[in-house]
Amino acid sequence: MPAMGLSTRLARLPAQLLGERPFAGTLPVEPLPVFATALLTARHFRTPLRILDYAFRGDGDLKSLDVPGFPPILFVRDPEVIRAVTLGTANGGDFDRDTLPTQGIARVVGGRTLLFAQGDAWRKHRAAAARPFGMGAVQTAEVYRDIEDAIRLAVEPQLEALAARVRESPTGSCRVRLEPHIKAVMLDVLVNVLFGAAVPHGESRGRYLPALENVIRYIMLDTVANVFRLPVFRLPTLTGRHARLKADRLVFEELVGRVLRTRSDGAGFWPLLAAGLPEEAVRSNVRVFLAGALEATASYLSWTLGNLARHPAARAAAHAEAAGHAGVTPAARESAVYLHKVLAESLRLNNALYFLPRVAVRDATVTTSKGTVIVPRGTHLVLGTYHANRSEAHWGVAATGHPATAFAPERWDAADLAARGRSPKDNLHFGFGHGPRVCIGKHFSEAEAFVCLTLFLRRFEFTAVGPAPEADSGVSTRPRDKVEVELSLRPDGP
Numbered sequence: 001m002p003a004m005g006l007s008t009r010l011a012r013l014p015a016q017l018l019g020e021r022p023f024a025g026t027l028p029v030e031p032l033p034v035f036a037t038a039l040l041t042a043r044h045f046r047t048p049l050r051i052l053d054y055a056f057r058g059d060g061d062l063k064s065l066d067v068p069g070f071p072p073i074l075f076v077r078d079p080e081v082i083r084a085v086t087l088g089t090a091n092g093g094d095f096d097r098d099t100l101p102t103q104g105i106a107r108v109v110g111g112r113t114l115l116f117a118q119g120d121a122w123r124k125h126r127a128a129a130a131r132p133f134g135m136g137a138v139q140t141a142e143v144y145r146d147i148e149d150a151i152r153l154a155v156e157p158q159l160e161a162l163a164a165r166v167r168e169s170p171t172g173s174c175r176v177r178l179e180p181h182i183k184a185v186m187l188d189v190l191v192n193v194l195f196g197a198a199v200p201h202g203e204s205r206g207r208y209l210p211a212l213e214n215v216i217r218y219i220m221l222d223t224v225a226n227v228f229r230l231p232v233f234r235l236p237t238l239t240g241r242h243a244r245l246k247a248d249r250l251v252f253e254e255l256v257g258r259v260l261r262t263r264s265d266g267a268g269f270w271p272l273l274a275a276g277l278p279e280e281a282v283r284s285n286v287r288v289f290l291a292g293a294l295e296a297t298a299s300y301l302s303w304t305l306g307n308l309a310r311h312p313a314a315r316a317a318a319h320a321e322a323a324g325h326a327g328v329t330p331a332a333r334e335s336a337v338y339l340h341k342v343l344a345e346s347l348r349l350n351n352a353l354y355f356l357p358r359v360a361v362r363d364a365t366v367t368t369s370k371g372t373v374i375v376p377r378g379t380h381l382v383l384g385t386y387h388a389n390r391s392e393a394h395w396g397v398a399a400t401g402h403p404a405t406a407f408a409p410e411r412w413d414a415a416d417l418a419a420r421g422r423s424p425k426d427n428l429h430f431g432f433g434h435g436p437r438v439c440i441g442k443h444f445s446e447a448e449a450f451v452c453l454t455l456f457l458r459r460f461e462f463t464a465v466g467p468a469p470e471a472d473s474g475v476s477t478r479p480r481d482k483v484e485v486e487l488s489l490r491p492d493g494p
């Protein structure tokens with residue numbers, strides 16, 4: 001049991017009240033002021049990224065918060081420590097995923113999922129999901145062709161609708177917020193490609209997407225504000241908003257049911273996905289895959305298109321590559337060297353998931369090239385990947401040749417990296433996590449991003465309307481401007 005028991009908490013209390021530091025070792029850990037941090041957390045509870053901005057202000061890469069009576073929290077911005085902790089997660093390591101920050105998700109989707117499971121239950125889930133989501137499955141020519149065809153089916157009506165808007169506009173261009181379109185495409189792809197259901201685009205966009213968005217918004221609120229763990233969906237209806245939420249959850253369940261029914265047809269990844277798991281676990285996994293994957297994939301594509309919209313040279317290079325492929329094939333993806341850099345840089349600069357939660361399951365010593373930090377059992381760790389990736393010390397001009405907060409796909413040039421003596425091990429952006437609990441959807445998401453971006457780049461020219469937006473942060477990060485662009489049709493497009 002990783003949680004810190006009452007007796008340990010009481011035993012720690014005198015030291016906490018005397019202000020003794022919870023973390024030994026040679027790496028400096030700077031304490032955060034308890035009262036000021038609590039005030040700031042209360043003010044920004046809807047935008048957790050702002051809380052992390054506060055925790056990581058200044059030079060220190062390790063910060064601690066030690067509230068009397070509670071387990072300590074270690075905020076980590078040092079990529080070496082993040083790497084060591086993620087590698088030491090699960091599979092008998094000293095850490096596991098901390099389910100505390102995601103308890104709102106568990107209350108909505110069910111706790112028996114790959115996301116929340118630990119120990120043997122996690123291993124079972126992971127083994128069941130490894131093959132359908134693995135590189136081998138996603139990269140076979142046959143599966144890949146199916147994915148592409150279905151993605152085309154999902155994407156084309158969207159692209160056509162956007163193109164029609166541009167054609168009707170007297171100026172030959174129109175101002176569009178791309179994010180709602182991106183989300184609609186991502187949901188289509190998840191439902192119809194990943195799960196092989198046949199939900200028409202109009203229905204998924206008009207009925208299921210708004211319901212899912214409302215449930216996801218609520219998940220965030222529940223996580224931070226439902227301290228008494230009220231069973232919100234079982235309570236009698238209290239307000240109009242509560243009624244809407246309950247109704248939307250039922251619509252979400254309807255979609256989960258539709259997706260589950262395709263299983264018997266052997267469609268999509270099902271033959272491999274559901275292997276050996278009890279029914280409720282499969283159902284919960286489907287909910288997590290739908291809600292979580294929708295958030296993450298929409299964030300990934302939104303930031304990538306937003307970044308390209310602000311960088312004409314990168315957009316031109318990405319377009320030249322997209323236009324040059326004979327087909328949208330696995331081989332084309334392999335040769336899309338520039339797009340790889342664009343995607344890696346977007347995920348580095350704008351991680352969809354902005355921190356990785358961990359808990360120490362036993363007393364642990366984390367060792368890096370610079371020293372050690374000793375982490376007591378029960379400590380909550382906030383691995384601040386978003387802030388690590390934007391830290392000038394780790395990703396700035398001296399280390400990579402480009403400022404850490406700039407969008408610079410060239411940062412990923414293999415020859416340049418080698419000349420700087422940086423190995424891939426030094427260049428981890430943790431966008432899909434790292435170690436045993438790395439994202440299972442990584443290969444699928446990368447294939448999906450390649451197809452969607454290639455089709456979009458071939459057809460449209462697009463420039464950003466305003467300056468680089470701030471990130472909103474709910475379950476994932478989002479560009480606050482919702483990717484607002486001026487869109488026109490490429491004269492040489494399809």
Ligand code: HEM
Nearest residue numbers: 114289293296297300352356431432433437439440441445
């Ligand atoms: C661009 C899209 C995506 C991004 C950026 C992303 C990001 C991540 C990250 C950072 C983690 C690790 C969390 C941690 O270490 O605590 C993770 C885990 C996970 N992801 Fe994704 N994800 C994406 C798409 C997907 C998709 C499409 C699926 C499934 C359909 C998925 C399912 C999962 C699951 C089940 C886990 C937990 C794995 C485990 O604990 O063993 N993700 N994801």
